[in-house]
Amino acid sequence: MRYLITFSYDGSSFRGYQKQPNRRTIQGEVETVLENINDNKKVDIVASGRTDAGVHALNQKAHFDLDIKITEDKLKKAMNSMLPDDVYVKRVEIVPNDFHARYDVSCKEYVYKINLGEYDPISKDYVLQYNKKLDVVEIERALKYIEGTHDFKSFTKADDEKDNYVRTIFSANLTRDIKNVNFLTFTFLGTGFMRYMVRNLVGTLIEIGEGKMKSEEIFTIFSKKDRKAAGKTAAPNGLYLKDVFYR
Amino acid sequence: MRYLITFSYDGSSFRGYQKQPNRRTIQGEVETVLENINDNKKVDIVASGRTDAGVHALNQKAHFDLDIKITEDKLKKAMNSMLPDDVYVKRVEIVPNDFHARYDVSCKEYVYKINLGEYDPISKDYVLQYNKKLDVVEIERALKYIEGTHDFKSFTKADDEKDNYVRTIFSANLTRDIKNVNFLTFTFLGTGFMRYMVRNLVGTLIEIGEGKMKSEEIFTIFSKKDRKAAGKTAAPNGLYLKDVFYR
Incomplete structure (x- = not known):
């Protein structure tokens, strides 16, 4: 199942959006939480685009596929219960399998x-x-x-x-x-x-x-x-x- | 000379207003800067009142006496050039020697x-x-x-x-x-x-x-x-x- 999330973050304490080894990044935090939810199977998230270190987001969007079945509401609650306090998921939607959060912008x-x-x-x-x-x-x-x-x-x-x-x-x-x-x-x-x-x-x-x-x-x-x-x-x-x- | 300052601060990274040993406090930061300006002689600042850890101030007021002579403008610039980025002096005024920032509120x-x-x-x-x-x-x-x-x-x-x-x-x-x-x-x-x-x-x-x-x-x-x-x-x-x- 493909999910689209709308999320906000305070960019102040991140080294930017994109995952980097040993650096605190937004992609890194979100993927860690999703892998936990997805029975410890790897999850790759695709955002609408990157943001640089220190840049904030009010409504960033990203898609990803999960192996498990979970409703939008439950996924939102599960993610927010595990995410650090400077990232928050505002909305979860199920989207068609060919939806792409970057290409379809x-x-x-x-x-x-x-x-x-x-x-x-x-x-x-x-x-x-x-x-x-x-x-x-x-x-x-x-x-x-x-x-x-x-x-x-x-x-x-x-x-x-x-x-x-x-x-x-x-x-x-x-x-x-x-x-x-x-x-x-x-x-x-x-x-x-x-x-x-x-x-x-x-x-x-x-x-x-x-x-x-x-x-x-x-x-x-x-x-x-x-x-x-x-x-x-x-x-x-x-x-x-x-x-x-x-x- | 007695000075009255109006200052703002982001309380997020402070353990409160009042000076405590080995803790980052607003009073501690301001007094350190003033002692530097006052030829390394001790300066005691008296605020309108304390604020607790995490509480912010838009226009806190405090008085203190300096041994050196310095104009309001120069003192404001000197303080802001040395203060950390979460404290800012908005105004410096010279006040009568019997002015008291707490008792006169x-x-x-x-x-x-x-x-x-x-x-x-x-x-x-x-x-x-x-x-x-x-x-x-x-x-x-x-x-x-x-x-x-x-x-x-x-x-x-x-x-x-x-x-x-x-x-x-x-x-x-x-x-x-x-x-x-x-x-x-x-x-x-x-x-x-x-x-x-x-x-x-x-x-x-x-x-x-x-x-x-x-x-x-x-x-x-x-x-x-x-x-x-x-x-x-x-x-x-x-x-x-x-x-x-x-x-």
Whole structure:
């Protein structure tokens, strides 16, 4: 039976999503729990994509096959009773055997949180502590240039070799927290995000907000297809995989 | 020169506010930094009050005297450059030599956050994960009975011997997060809060919300002056010292 889980995690104490020997990873923790449930037979989980060390997830998705028969409700309870307190399974669904949590992704939503106000020790692992003013109007202009279908090679991890760097971003927005105008949230909804792509977009948008670049330079960066043309990679702590949608 | 600082901290990795040998405490960290600034001469800080292990502060206040002369701005910068990343000084003020951060408190504000929705791994250290429904209307009735001047002995740590347990709570409210109706915040504004008092009030309010007690039983609890009459002590992770006001 093939299962699809929706799960959330606090990325702060993980060395990233992907399993690595002797490192605490999300995949590692989830597979250990599933093997326990699956009569100690190996279980390979396939997520919608990886997240880097320190990146959080509100609704990550993954599929896997179990040898045993167990209902969705019971599997959810069993997993949550064994998982560490920084990972939580929100939903379990039985899916067709040809469902694939990565290949079938239709679009994904990421959010990135920034605090422009004073340093806040309580949110340090959950919000980028930028702690200075930014030109939000210029950033919002650049966000509109990012929307659409573009070659995102300049915004991808430099040594990440791919056949195709073209992706579509349906929407790229910035919202302010109504209770604290210094808390900003970027939202990116798109067909796919390559390694470091959201963090490189945010790092570039910050440089635009600092006045180091004009918003129109986004077009130059796209055309150069060179990682060096874009801004720095923003820290992982402000990034959340918010949603994964399937056709 | 006497200084008053306003500071915030994430209580998650501390064994509480008050200095203890070989334990990481907020007072310990702040005094170490101040002694460094004060030419290695001992500095004793006096806070508005202690907070327990795991309790956070948004605007804690403390006073201390320094032997050296330093401006407010420079002291703030020096302290923040040396403090660990879970403590932050928001403001430094020079105050009269007879100002006292504890004795001169006029009132204090505490907030307590609860999640009635599904378990959230990302806020686990910052919001009580109650994860079930509560009768919010009955809780709100009880909050109105808590407001006013009462003997709070039943809500104080059992072995905390005091001459006087009478305190005034000016306001006790409950608000729902507009983006997530399952996130509730209690706010208590009062003349003074004894050890575990807010956590015991919240623990009792939860039992009222569970239907284990009626809201009117608050009056019986007040009259008994016995810790056993009230509900359990709520966990520290949802509690924040929000503000301290001086006359």
